[in-house]
Every structure is written in structure tokens, then in C-alpha cells.
Amino acid sequence: MLTHFVPYYLGFNHISRQEVISKHSSPLATQLLTDKPNIVILVIDGTYLYIQARNKSENNELQRRTYNIHKHRSLVKPLLITTTTGYIIAAYGPYLSDSSNCDAAIQKDILIKNKDGILNWIAEHDLAVVDRGSRDSTGMMRALGLDVCMPDFLNDRRRFDALEANRARFISKIRWVVESVNGRVKHFKWLNQTIQNTTIPQIRDYLQIACALINAYRAPAISSFSNHDQITATMLAHLHEPNLLRARLNNEVLH
Structure with a gap:
């Protein structure tokens, strides 16, 4: 499948x-x-796959580098790039x-x-939609000619002003598709369970096969645009x- 199927539906x-x-x-x-005109909007986000915690005596460095302090579990991180309809262009990792x-x-x-030849594919002023976790990469993206769409930061303020909050809602309205795709990937039981250590080297292959299958056989997360003009005008x-x-x-x- 990696030779005769995946290259036709992913990358x-x-x-x-x-x-x-x-x-x-x-x-x-x-x-x-x-x-x-003629701008591609790329929605970018990372997700996570849980892996089996290793015995400390086996490989202490790998255990340390796969332990996530936020999830309090061992995991690896793929990154997906999708279109604004949820079609998966590329899957990277796991990291x-x-x-x-x-x-x-x-x-x-x-x-x-x-x-994957990403720099040969993107064009100047293509738009990358990311979350705040990508703040340290936005400078490089802009240097390469990409425009970046990311929610603002409070920067020691108590709240956003109305315009900033509304712009953040615009981004959330677009970004949900990549979250939906992350969920679709985990519909594959093997990717949604704790992955055994012996199969860690195969994670990349299985991830790419899963993403290619989604592109080939599932409808996009957004497949109907019937009321989009009305929603856009209202927003x-x-x-x-x-x-x-x-x-x-x-x-x-107030009393």
C-alpha cells in the first residue's frame, strides 16, 4: 500500500x-x-498517539523523550496539514x-x-492557519512568503477587545476541520489505542495508510457549501x- 496506494492519495x-x-x-x-485570488489555505495542527511506557532499564532516553508532561503519558506526535474542507494534504512524523x-x-x-517538497508546492501569500502553539514558527513561515493566521495573545491584558475576539472566532470557524480530521484518524482502532513498543517503527507507515484511506474513501469534513454565503455575510x-x-x-x- 505504501508504494501503490498512498502516493496517489497523500503528500x-x-x-x-x-x-x-x-x-x-x-x-x-x-x-x-x-x-x-488563487490562494491556498492550509490548516496545520499536531495530534498525539499514545505509546507503551518503557521499562526504565530498557531505554531511558527514549522513555524521557516520549513522556509528555501535559498528558502525563508516553506518546508521539504526528502533524497533519489539511485543506479548509478537511482533505489531508500531508501527514508528518511521528515526532x-x-x-x-x-x-x-x-x-x-x-x-x-x-x-515532502512542501516549499516547492506552496506559493507566496498562501495562508497557514495555526493555533497559538505555533507562535515560534510564524516568523519562519512569513520569511518563506506565507501569510499566517493565528489567534492573538492577551499579553498581560485581562481580556481581548471585541475585534480581536471576533477575529479569533473566524479562525476557530476554520480550524475545526483539522481537529475533525485528527478524530477521523483515531477512528482506526490501532491508532486510538496504546501502541506497543515493538510496533513503534511502523507508526509512520500506518499513519500514512490511514490518512490515504480517509482521502480515498471518506467524504470531506465539509462537503456542502449551500449556506456558506449566508454564514459569511453574517460573520x-x-x-x-x-x-x-x-x-x-x-x-x-449594577444593583
């Missing part, structure tokens, strides 16, 4: 930019996030889960090494609306 070499724009792009995402392999570091590694109309509740709380004394 930047299996699909053209024009095919992504014409067949795998959500009009809602395009209208909300960019006004430039170790120590502090050297945060989402931003993984994205830098992919770009620096031009993995754009409310983009610059002030926070009326906040204004009322500031101007009135």
Missing part, C-alpha cells in the same frame, strides 16, 4: 495547487480570511514529545528540510460590532 506530490483551490477549498474560509518537539519546532523542521457584518454587554457594564451601575 504534496499527489495533488496540484489548482485542484486544492477548485475542489478542496471552503468558500467560507476563503471569504473570511483572504481577499487575494518525540519532549520540549524540543513542540508544534512550532516540528513545523520549523518540516520547512527547513523541505519535507463579516458582525466583525466590527462592539461588545455591547461590556459597554453596558462599564456605563451602568
